[in-house]
Each structure stands twice: as structure tokens, then as C-alpha cells.
Amino acid sequence: MGYTLFYLSLIVLIPLVTLFVNTFTLTWEQFWSAVSSPRVVASYKLTFGASLLAALVNLVFGLLIAWVLVRYKFPFKKLIDALVDLPFALPTAVAGISLTALLAPNGWVGQWLEQPAQAFQNTLPLLQQFGPRLLLLSALASALAFALGRLGSGRGAAVHLAGALRSLALVLAVVAGAALVIGLLLLAYGWFASVSGIEGVKVAFTPKGVVVALIFIGLPFVVRTVQPVLEDFEKELEEAAGSLGATRWQTFYKVILPAIVPALLTGFALAFARALGEYGSVIFIAGNMPMVSEITPLIIIGKLEQYDYAGATAVALVMLLFSFLMLFVINGLQAWQRRTTGSANK
Structure with missing residues (x-):
């Protein structure tokens, strides 16, 4: 005490x-x-x-x-x-x-919050260039994960390797799909801001x-x-x-x-x-x-x-x-x- x-x-x-x-x-x-x-x-x-x-x-x-x-x-x-x-x-x-760095006016998120119309104009060429690649990567990774999932029965080192590869393929599919969806959502928000003329929010x-x-x-x-x-x-x-x-x-x-x-x-x-x-x-x-x-x-x-x-x-x-x-x-x-x-x- x-x-x-x-x-x-x-x-x-x-x-x-x-x-x-x-x-x-x-x-x-x-x-x-x-x-x-x-x-x-x-x-x-x-x-x-x-x-x-x-x-x-x-x-x-x-x-x-x-x-x-x-x-x-x-x-x-x-x-x-x-x-x-x-x-x-x-x-x-x-x-x-x-x-x-993330929320500043020139940051990845801040530019969409503060100047959505300008960010839409700047990002549209990037999505046009990388959008099809992300979609293809997501589809290929999902197909690979499905194929490796069929090897998940049984025992042995090959099965464990297949499980690890399947997890990696799932990660690639989720990341690529999420990047594509987020990009589309941001573009939709930027397009709506440019059409309606709404002002952004400074954080x-x-x-x-x-x-x-x-x-x-x-x-x-x-x-x-x-x-x-x-x-x-x-x-x-x-x-x-x-x-x-x-x-x-x-x-x-x-x-x-x-x-x-x-x-x-x-x-x-x-x-x-x-x-x-x-x-x-x-x-x-x-x-x-x-x-x-x-x-x-x-x-x-x-x-x-x-x-x-x-x-x-x-x-x-x-x-x-x-x-x-x-x-x-x-x-x-x-x-x-x-x-x-x-x-x-x-």
C-alpha cells in the first residue's frame, strides 16, 4: 500500500x-x-x-x-x-x-473534397488509361482465386501453396476492384459537381x-x-x-x-x-x-x-x-x- x-x-x-x-x-x-x-x-x-x-x-x-x-x-x-x-x-x-498530406487541397482526398470539378477533369484521363487494366486485373485475379479454390481439398504442400496463392489472388482482386469502384465513384461525384456547380468542402x-x-x-x-x-x-x-x-x-x-x-x-x-x-x-x-x-x-x-x-x-x-x-x-x-x-x- x-x-x-x-x-x-x-x-x-x-x-x-x-x-x-x-x-x-x-x-x-x-x-x-x-x-x-x-x-x-x-x-x-x-x-x-x-x-x-x-x-x-x-x-x-x-x-x-x-x-x-x-x-x-x-x-x-x-x-x-x-x-x-x-x-x-x-x-x-x-x-x-x-x-x-491526404486532406490538403492538393492531396489525394482533399482535392476531391475542395475542388471536385477540377479533380474530375484531372483524373478522367488517368481512369481512361488505367480503368480497363484494373478491370482486367480484377477479373483475372478472381478467376485465378476460383481456380485455386478447387485445389483446396486434400492434404500436402501443394494444397497449402494453392491456398497461399488463392489468398494472394483474392487480395489482388479486391484491391483492383476497390480501386476501380472508388475511381468510378469519385468521377461520378466530380462530374456531378462540374454539372451542378456545387462548391467543395475544405477539411x-x-x-x-x-x-x-x-x-x-x-x-x-x-x-x-x-x-x-x-x-x-x-x-x-x-x-x-x-x-x-x-x-x-x-x-x-x-x-x-x-x-x-x-x-x-x-x-x-x-x-x-x-x-x-x-x-x-x-x-x-x-x-x-x-x-x-x-x-x-x-x-x-x-x-x-x-x-x-x-x-x-x-x-x-x-x-x-x-x-x-x-x-x-x-x-x-x-x-x-x-x-x-x-x-x-x-
Whole structure:
């Protein structure tokens, strides 16, 4: 117990106490001026708003991804399962640079979002040149996979080799087919934009880019908290609900969802907390324009670079208090849900 308290004090309590001590060196007027300037307030709105929106999006799509990974079998499932952890392993600066290169006005996706009509004119010759080749490659790879699938019975090294070649052929077929379909969809979107004259949407260097970056880095928190709960869920309960006449939606809403709500709230809290303090992946795609796309961690870094340590700790203290309040509310909802579920089970 003593070692635990010592470690907790060294890692958590002492830094927090130092934050309060540095902040208390300011007078009330100085503190209020530091935390309520228009530039800082605008950064609060962007940081908390974007973090909340990203956490809500991750709550929905994280549940869908965890559900698919647990309940369905499909090719390359393990690879996709491993890719979920990519934001954990990827340096935040690399993630920010990658998203910026992808969503910038001259990026692969950004040009279609911001200038769809111009991108349509630029891409049409490429699709005319490579479209038939992609279609032919997809057809040949599918035929090869089908032919190798007929060799999948029996034993021996030849069968294992045929299975490996079939998987490779399936990969080629899926990649070529997906590239062709995506190209056709983009061309259809670009053609519609050029005919109707609709304007594009700028994502990079705007608050929208901040939300995209926070969604990217927060998704694994929801998936990895919900996935083990779904794996351990007793399917007999679903079968019992079905035998009693419940529909699939009723089974999910009244049987499965109450069991995974605590995990969903935990994943939401983790994704929200991570998004609040995210810096490296956001500054590249945000544009960092004051009053528009400047996040609070950047404000703190700027004050530290100006040797305004008290002002930096004041802004950080406000973020800390709001974060504690949000986590307190989420933990309260978890406790209430557990009590409600326990009373219903009795």
C-alpha cells in the first residue's frame, strides 16, 4: 500500500499540486485575464467541442467495428484487427503529417473534397488509361482465386501453396476492384459537381481537420474497450431472448446494450480525455489560425515559449478542472447504470 501511494504521489499528485501552486502566484485579475481572453476562450470552444464530437463519432463507429470483428468471419480479419491499433503505435507527428498530406487541397482526398470539378477533369484521363487494366486485373485475379479454390481439398504442400496463392489472388482482386469502384465513384461525384456547380468542402487547416485527427487517434480506445465485453458476452442470453419472441433489434437494445454500456462509457471517456490533450497530430492539420483553428494545448505551448509559466499553468488548470468534471459525470453515469442493471437482475 505504501509503495502504491508513493508511486501515485510521485507520478500524479505532485505534478498536479505544482500546477495549482504556480497558478496561485497570480492575482485573481491576472488569472482571469489569462484564462478568459478571446483567443483562449476560442481555443476552449474548439478543443472541447471537437473532442466531444470526435468521441461521439468514435462511440458509434467503434461499436460497429468491435461488433464486426467479434461477430463475423471474413478474409484478413486479423490484419484489420491489428490495424485498429495503428494510432497507438504511430507517432502523433507522423499521423498529423499523413492526414495533412491526404486532406490538403492538393492531396489525394482533399482535392476531391475542395475542388471536385477540377479533380474530375484531372483524373478522367488517368481512369481512361488505367480503368480497363484494373478491370482486367480484377477479373483475372478472381478467376485465378476460383481456380485455386478447387485445389483446396486434400492434404500436402501443394494444397497449402494453392491456398497461399488463392489468398494472394483474392487480395489482388479486391484491391483492383476497390480501386476501380472508388475511381468510378469519385468521377461520378466530380462530374456531378462540374454539372451542378456545387462548391467543395475544405477539411485541412480548418476545425473540420481537427475533428478528423481526433477521430483517428481516439477510435482504438472505444474498439479495445468494447471488443472484450462482446467476446465474453453469453450468446445463450440472445438465444433465450429470440426464443421468447424478441426481434434482433429488441435483443440488442434490451439484452446486449445494457451489458456493454459501461464499456462504451469507458471508451468514450478515454477517447475524450486523449483528444483533449492531443497536440502532435492536430497542429499539422489544424492550420493554427488564432480564433479559428487554434487548440488549447497550442496556447499553453505558446505561453511556455514566452516564459509565461504562470499563464500556461492557469490555462492548463482550467482544462484540468473541466476534464475532471466531464470524467466525474461519466463515472457517475457508469455507477448509475451498474446500480440500475443490478436492481433489474434482482
